[in-house]
Amino acid sequence: MNHDSYDDNYIRGILNSVKSIAMVGASPVNVRPSYFAFKYLAQRGYDMIPVNPGHVGKSLLGKPFVASLLDIDRPVDMVDIFRNSTNIMPAVDEALKMMPLPKVIWMQLGARDDAAAEKAEAAGMKVVMNRCPKIEYGRLSSEISWMGVNSRTLSSKRAPMPTQGMRLSLGRTSVGGGATSAADRAAKNRTDPS
Amino acid sequence: MTDRSPGFATLAVHAGAQPDPTTGARATPIYQTTSYVFNDADHAASLFGLQSFGNIYTRIGNPTQAVLEERVAALEGGTAALATASGHAAQVVVFQMLLKPGDEFIAARKLYGGSINQFTHAFKSFGWNAVWADPDDIESFERAVSPKTKAIFIESIANPGGTITDIEAIAAVARKAGVPLIVDNTLATPYLIRPIDHGADIVVHSLTKFLGGHGNSLGGIIVDAGTFDWSKDDKYPILSEPRPEYHGIKLQETFGNFAFAIACRVLGLRDLGPAISPFNSFLILTGIETLPLRMQKHCENTKAITEWLASHPAVAAVNYAGLNGDKYNNLARKYAPKGAGAVFTFSLKGGYDAGVDLVSRLKLFSHLANIGDTRSLVIHPASTTHSQLDDAAKTKAGAAPDLVRLSIGIEDKEDLIADLDQALRRED
Numbered sequence: 166m167n168h169d170s171y172d173d174n175y176i177r178g179i180l181n182s183v184k185s186i187a188m189v190g191a192s193p194v195n196v197r198p199s200y201f202a203f204k205y206l207a208q209r210g211y212d213m214i215p216v217n218p219g220h221v222g223k224s225l226l227g228k229p230f231v232a233s234l235l236d237i238d239r240p241v242d243m244v245d246i247f248r249n250s251t252n253i254m255p256a257v258d259e260a261l262k263m264m265p266l267p268k269v270i271w272m273q274l275g276a277r278d279d280a281a282a283e284k285a286e287a288a289g290m291k292v293v294m295n296r297c298p299k300i301e302y303g304r305l306s307s308e309i310s311w312m313g314v315n316s317r318t319l320s321s322k323r324a325p326m327p328t329q330g331m332r333l334s335l336g337r338t339s340v341g342g343g344a345t346s347a348a349d350r351a352a353k354n355r356t357d358p359s
Numbered sequence: 360m361t362d363r364s365p366g367f368a369t370l371a372v373h374a375g376a377q378p379d380p381t382t383g384a385r386a387t388p389i390y391q392t393t394s395y396v397f398n399d400a401d402h403a404a405s406l407f408g409l410q411s412f413g414n415i416y417t418r419i420g421n422p423t424q425a426v427l428e429e430r431v432a433a434l435e436g437g438t439a440a441l442a443t444a445s446g447h448a449a450q451v452v453v454f455q456m457l458l459k460p461g462d463e464f465i466a467a468r469k470l471y472g473g474s475i476n477q478f479t480h481a482f483k484s485f486g487w488n489a490v491w492a493d494p495d496d497i498e499s500f501e502r503a504v505s506p507k508t509k510a511i512f513i514e515s516i517a518n519p520g521g522t523i524t525d526i527e528a529i530a531a532v533a534r535k536a537g538v539p540l541i542v543d544n545t546l547a548t549p550y551l552i553r554p555i556d557h558g559a560d561i562v563v564h565s566l567t568k569f570l571g572g573h574g575n576s577l578g579g580i581i582v583d584a585g586t587f588d589w590s591k592d593d594k595y596p597i598l599s600e601p602r603p604e605y606h607g608i609k610l611q612e613t614f615g616n617f618a619f620a621i622a623c624r625v626l627g628l629r630d631l632g633p634a635i636s637p638f639n640s641f642l643i644l645t646g647i648e649t650l651p652l653r654m655q656k657h658c659e660n661t662k663a664i665t666e667w668l669a670s671h672p673a674v675a676a677v678n679y680a681g682l683n684g685d686k687y688n689n690l691a692r693k694y695a696p697k698g699a700g701a702v703f704t705f706s707l708k709g710g711y712d713a714g715v716d717l718v719s720r721l722k723l724f725s726h727l728a729n730i731g732d733t734r735s736l737v738i739h740p741a742s743t744t745h746s747q748l749d750d751a752a753k754t755k756a757g758a759a760p761d762l763v764r765l766s767i768g769i770e771d772k773e774d775l776i777a778d779l780d781q782a783l784r785r786e787d
Contacts, residue, residue, distance in 0.1 A: 195408070195410075195606070196408070196601075196605070196606040196607045196608045197608075198608075198612060198613045200410075201409075201410045201613065204405070204410060205410070205411065274612075274615045275612070275615070297615060300614075300615065303412050307377065308412050309412050310375060310425055310426075310429045311412045311413055311414060311420065311422065311425050312412050312420065312425070312439065312617075312620075312621065312624070313420070313424075313425050313428030313429060313432065313439050313440050313441055313442070313620060313624065314429065314432070314438065314439040314617050314620070315374075315429055315432035315433050315437060315438055315439055315440070315617075316375075316429060317433070319365065319369075319370075319373045319374065320377050321373070321377075321378065322377070322378065323377075323378040323379070323380060323383050324377045324378060324379065324380040325380060326380045326381070346436070347436060347437075347555045347556065347584050347585065347586050348437075348438050348584065348585030348586055348616045350586075351584075351585065351586035351587070351588070351616075352616065355588055
């Protein structure tokens, strides 16, 4: 599938269906993007599992670190990989050994590995690359609009009361992503050094 | 349901706005408040640390303002936007994110006189050096590039002459130089030109003009196209390096393709302070709902009036890119096929004195220093908006001493023509 831009329904379907998320490369340092995303997703009700061999024995917001995806004692719906592009393949290879197989491989903003994506897709997994689940969740629920960000969604329904820890509605009408086609093109040009 | 892209008019009415969660109010409420309660200490800390989306203090953001920002971002095709107290404030914030003392930026010579003043005087005192180039000579931009260049700044339709800039050609120069292209899109509005579609990385506006449209509120905005890679080298450390005041987070790494807009908010607005008032945000937002209708009428009236003026015996020349045969007509057809805007200049055979006379005889046109109002406006740029420039610089900026500038409103064009006709008839 095309990974230069995603239909909102594809992202919405993933964020609405997954319940447990293992985050590879989760950091306990509270200024790292992985910490931001981990905390945000935990507050939205996802069962978060931090994976980082350097921090085994410690926990992140009450969730104990595990060294590897294969050390997780329960089924995982999505693996969110917070590593740079060159470290994606080993994480995907490990995810492919999990039983049951996760449904989604998600590579963080800035990370893209098309070969790893193809491998995961061949095994029946959905793949998202170069996106942040926190930003996508905030965008589709329009929560991110509080920061003046173009959510690319519209709604004529009364907005939900935003309270901490709730699952916000992701069911708004999408504007199709066309509004930021320039940004998508620029991202593609950065990953295609042609 | 498959995603579809709504049209411009739908976005102008809906983007960013949603019925209020507590009251169901359909119009966007005016959140006239300075500050917002936190849920608890952890919530407060995560807002201050940029870990959560939310409101802290109106100098940094406000819910009415946020609707305005998302709406303009959607209309321009950007990833995010940041509203400010005025268009001038927007420019200060943009350049403060990009330049350090001793740095340079290249600016088109044909600009709003206020911008020329700001760049020449205030910016110079900050150590930010404008290097001027001629938008009619693309090579002059290439020649102006130096290792100190951090940005290129142009207007899509230049004030006061209403000339059209070849955005794509200058975007190519910016890409080659590895710097962002900033486009002031005030005179065009996204209804006529969307600079991001032509290669702009940042768009700025004076919302005071056509976007607000009613001449009642000041405002400015910065739109992030999400196209520029701030971390490709060490030229833009504010975006690429850890920020000490936010415990070492890197803005582009954390916020991706809307990092520039976030930087303008959490550093620029926070430290420089030019926040827009919630009431002005509301009035401008209301104005934007009718932007497409107003721009159609502005352009239709302007076309009729410029054609009428061009054939008037007392008129020496009309400078409007929408006129057949105008020097900028080909660029107008390419960049602004729906209309070349509603601001133009013309000169009278009677020269400077005849121009001054005309201004005093007009009864419907208002003599004032603004553009983009529902009302038709007239001014003599050489003695007002561009008065701080010398004669040579006035001519280069498109404000020669014998020129009169009109900003055509949305009244009936027959009445505007009748007013010009009576004012041009000299009764010695």
